[in-house]
Amino acid sequence: xxxxxxxxxxxxxxxxxxxxxxxxxxxxxxxxxxxxxxxxxxxxxxxxxxxxxxxxxxxxxxxxxxxxxxxxxxxxxxxxxxxxxxxx
Numbered sequence: 001x002x003x004x005x006x007x008x009x010x011x012x013x014x015x016x017x018x019x020x021x022x023x024x025x026x027x028x029x030x031x032x033x034x035x036x037x038x039x040x041x042x043x044x045x046x047x048x049x050x051x052x053x054x055x056x057x058x059x060x061x062x063x064x065x066x067x068x069x070x071x072x073x074x075x076x077x078x079x080x081x082x083x084x085x086x087x088x
Contacts, residue, residue, distance in 0.1 A: 001019065001038070001039035001040070001041065002016075002036040002037065002038055002039065003036060003037040003038075003039060004016075004031075004034070004036050007019075008020075008039060010024065011030060012027075013030075014029065014030050015027050015028065015029060015030055016028050016029075016030050016031075043068065043071075043072050043075070046068070
């Protein structure tokens with residue numbers, strides 16, 4: 001989740017999904033080269049508070065990672081894959 005001009009968005013590939021209390025309301029192209037504020041979801045905050053454990057293959061074998069369950073493990077795996085394939 002990011003904030004641009006006081007509006008919250010989920011980053012979804014090359015698009016942003018505008019968030020509201022009623023859910024996601026609109027999609028727009030993701031801008032490049034701008035500064036944004038990042039809003040980490042609660043599951044990521046818990047991960048950071050517990051002591052960050054970088055995801056690697058077999059991350060479920062790491063007790064800190066495994067304690068967050070399959071959903072967070074899947075999110076971490078996808079984030080690791082994205083980080084490896086993304087250029088800054």
